[in-house]
Amino acid sequence: MTPAEVRARATGPTAGLAEGYAQANLIAVPADWAYDVLLFTQRNPQPCPVLDVTDAGSPRTVLAPGADLRTDLPRYRVWRDGELVEEPTDVKGHWRDDLVAFLIGCSFTFEAGLRRAGVPLRHVDQGRNVSMYVTDRQCRPAGRMRGPVVVSMRWVPTALVGTAREVTARMPAVHGAPVHVGDPSALGIADVGRPDFGDPVTPEPGDVPVFWACGVTPQAALMASGPPFAITHAPGHMFVTDVPDSAYRI
Amino acid sequence: MTPAEVRARATGPTAGLAEGYAQANLIAVPADWAYDVLLFTQRNPQPCPVLDVTDAGSPRTVLAPGADLRTDLPRYRVWRDGELVEEPTDVKGHWRDDLVAFLIGCSFTFEAGLRRAGVPLRHVDQGRNVSMYVTDRQCRPAGRMRGPVVVSMRWVPTALVGTAREVTARMPAVHGAPVHVGDPSALGIADVGRPDFGDPVTPEPGDVPVFWACGVTPQAALMASGPPFAITHAPGHMFVTDVPDSAYRI
Known part of the structure; x- marks a missing residue:
């Protein structure tokens, strides 16, 4: 499928779809909160x-000049005062004239490169959403925005961890190199079999867990910071852009 | 000299000083303009x-946790309504409670890496400030902020242009790869011997001009956009940080 086809038709998680094109996280907040969010991202x-x-x-x-951010993601989340209130498939009825939307790099963007380099993608092969976890690491606060770092996890064969690091380190705009390899408790994750977002994914023998910073982090910050209103993507249900992933490779 | 010594003592351009440490451009604006500036940078x-x-x-x-942004740059520029009004050596008397300061990567940061890779630095060897030019390329506007791209230029021996590109491409936080190599007129620069900021620098036989995006760009945007008040560094007179340049190398 092309990016435009995915935007028009996808109904589930977007990992593995429109391979070779960048995918993005969405967070839209009222203009009054835009500076805090932008500074938080910086x-x-x-x-x-x-x-x-x-x-x-x-x-x-x-x-993606032809796209409409209100309709072209497979699933959204609507937030009021930091509480998730709805998970609709479009947000035309929720959109406001003062909303500023932030599109944030997504690790799905480096997955085509991982596969090309021979690194298997267990979640895609198993037809599942990637596993995501809230960590015990705090982001640097900005104005009213604060919250923990969220990570995505992929099972990687031990011999290919170096390759995975090299491929992703060259793509800092889509989270870059892993933040941690191995023992999940080092990030305060009690059980990798019970992700906070997405699905559990089954490892193969010899796999180790590799953790990357995740664009769901702003959603955790919404929960912690409680702006009066926000719209985001549903975890794993990304905005597929028209930008080739190579544009974010150094 | 250490970074702290440069901050305390330097009176002129900082190229070549505290080699191996990142240097930064300064632009401070009233909080009312901070979102526009931050979005412009994004x-x-x-x-x-x-x-x-x-x-x-x-x-x-x-x-640089011990530093004071009001005193620790060798020279500043003070702007009112987009006009340069003063070039003091400290701005304690100009500072305001609503000023938000942006520290922006500077290409001086990759110069140690260029030298280590065997690329000569003509401006440092000649004891001059780097040459900087306003181009005919426009930045993408953001709110009230707009303006042209400013570039720095270094003379590089033809055989070392590839090396210079490789070294700097790995440092996107300090402007990354060159935006142009060769004919200055492609950027709308009429005469490389007459820079808009900094000093003219003399080439050696076989040198070609190599142009990098420059952190003086926000100053050109101040001139074009006219916020009521701003403080910046004077071109070439940078804030020397305590961060090793390797922190910005991928």
Whole structure:
């Protein structure tokens, strides 16, 4: 499927779809909160690498000029005062003229490169959403925005961890190199079999867990910080852009 | 000299000083303009890679915890309504409680790496400030902020242009790879012997001009956009941080 086809048709998680194109996390907040969110992303570039910021009220982005941010993600989350209130498949009825949308790099973007380098993608092969966890590491706060770092986890054969690191380190705009390899308790994760977002994924013998900073981090910050209103993507249900992943490779 | 010694003692351009430590451009604006400036930097990451943003009124930065942004640059520029009004050596008397300071990556940071790779630094060897030029390329606007891209230029022996590209591409937080090599007129530069900022630098036989995006770009945007008040560094007179340049190498 092309990016436009995924935007029009996908109903589930987008890992493995429109392979070779960058995918993005969405967080839209009222203009009154936009500076705090933008500063939060600047101060936490590994979990929150910004690919685009819209003008207030506009559902358009330079990352896909024909797309509509209100309808073209498979699933959204609507937040009031830091509480998740709804998970609709479009947000036309929720959109506001003062909303500023942030599109944040997604680790799905480096998955095509991982596969090309011979690193298997267990979650894609198993037809599951990637596993995501809230860690005990705190982001650097910015104004009213604060919260923990969220990570995604992929099972990687021990012999290929170096390769996975090399491939992803060259793509800092989509989270870059792993933040941790191995023992999940070092990140305060009690049980990798019970992710906070997404699905559990089954390892193969010899796999180790590899953790990358995750663009769900702003959603954890919404919960911690409680802006009056926000719209985000549902975890794993990303905005697929028209930008080739190579544009974010150094 | 250590970074702290440069901050305490330097009176001129900082190229070649405290080699191996990152240097930064400064732009401080009233909080009312901070969102526009931050969005401008996000939309123009090559000329405006942000290394830190202070809290309003604070002259402290995580890039050098002991430093004072009001006194520790060799020379400043004070702007009113987009006009340069003063070039003092400290700005204690100009500082305001609502100022937000942006520290933006500087290409001086990759110069140690260039030298280690065998690329000569003509401006340092000639004891001059680097040459900087306003180009005919426009930045992507953000709110009230707009303006042209400014570039720095270094003369590089033809055989070493590839090396210079490789060394700098790995440091996107300090402007990354060159934006142009060769004919200055492709950037709308009429005469490389007459830079808009800094000094003219004399080439050696076989040198070609290599252009990098420059952190003076926000100053050109101040001129074009006219916020009521701003403080910046004087071109070439940078804030020397305590952060090793290797922290910005991928």
